[in-house]
Amino acid sequence: MKKRWYDYLWIASALYLLLGFFNILFAWLGLICFFLPLLISITTGSKAYCGRYCGRGQLFALLGGRFGLSRQHDVPRWMKSRWFRYGFLLFFLVMFGQMLWNTALVFSGARDLREVVTLLWTFRLPWHWAYHGGASPWAAQFAFGFYSVMLTSTVLGLGTMVLCKPRSWCVYCPMGTMTQLICRAKYHPDAVRQNQA
Amino acid sequence: MGKEKRLARVDRDHCVACGCCVKVCPRGAVQVVRGVFAQVEEALCVGCGKCAKACPASVIGMEAAGQ
Numbered sequence A: 001m002k003k004r005w006y007d008y009l010w011i012a013s014a015l016y017l018l019l020g021f022f023n024i025l026f027a028w029l030g031l032i033c034f035f036l037p038l039l040i041s042i043t044t045g046s047k048a049y050c051g052r053y054c055g056r057g058q059l060f061a062l063l064g065g066r067f068g069l070s071r072q073h074d075v076p077r078w079m080k081s082r083w084f085r086y087g088f089l090l091f092f093l094v095m096f097g098q099m100l101w102n103t104a105l106v107f108s109g110a111r112d113l114r115e116v117v118t119l120l121w122t123f124r125l126p127w128h129w130a131y132h133g134g135a136s137p138w139a140a141q142f143a144f145g146f147y148s149v150m151l152t153s154t155v156l157g158l159g160t161m162v163l164c165k166p167r168s169w170c171v172y173c174p175m176g177t178m179t180q181l182i183c184r185a186k187y188h189p190d191a192v193r194q195n196q197a
Numbered sequence B: 001m002g003k004e005k006r007l008a009r010v011d012r013d014h015c016v017a018c019g020c021c022v023k024v025c026p027r028g029a030v031q032v033v034r035g036v037f038a039q040v041e042e043a044l045c046v047g048c049g050k051c052a053k054a055c056p057a058s059v060i061g062m063e064a065a066g067q
């Protein structure tokens, strides 16, 4: 199959993770892969983001597929069940809200900037080397928080990539679940039948 | 068994609509319908099983045609 430009977006995803080690403010760019999938599914009612433009999915496919870093096992049944996928989405959103709250606290001056990246919502990793000033404390706090989200989901995804299939992160990816929910809400079986006729 | 034509079939209820199957299908026989579930165009499917292998949720089964 002919490669298109969007088949190389895994490079952007890898670069994003790398840049976070040098200057945390690059983390703000991650908002693109937060809003774009939602925008695409809301406007077009499709998961074109997952199917085409998601660099993270491509990265897992590459590492787990071509590089063979995957056991290629089936995911456990519970992982593809709706309660787990929706539950994980909910948990993810709550954690995201908490991150925004922390940003607000720094913004209001109630708390000082914490230069840490929190992995798996638990482990606080010192990350001060990647912040060189130049932003308001709240903007930096958001960057640390958002990068924590991105790194955490990457680590989870790498874990299930190794244990199960390369793109098993896609089974419980909150963005994937959210965009599918949006598409489901917009879905009318009759309209689809007519389109296909 | 061996010569029987086989087809890919998707368990729609558990499909996560990630599009991995679409990417690997050599015949363009599978599409994600409106971002909700994948669907196999039986006339195009040659039963190679690539989609089933790639599906991260393992919701594609290979079945004998005409069932």
Ligand code: SF4
Binding pocket: A037, A049, A050, A051, A054, A055, A056, A057, A169, A170, A171, A173, A174, A175, A176, A177, B018
């Ligand atoms: S499910 Fe998540 S990781 Fe997978 S392609 Fe979609 S947005 Fe990317």
Ligand code: SF4
Binding pocket: B007, B008, B024, B025, B026, B027, B028, B029, B030, B040, B044, B045, B046, B047, B048, B049, B050, B051, B052
């Ligand atoms: S079995 Fe092969 S031809 Fe049929 S849908 Fe899957 S990948 Fe395509």
Ligand code: SF4
Binding pocket: B010, B014, B015, B016, B017, B018, B019, B020, B021, B022, B032, B037, B038, B054, B055, B056, B057, B058, B059, B060
């Ligand atoms: S790879 Fe599996 S889960 Fe993903 S769209 Fe195809 S059938 Fe659905």
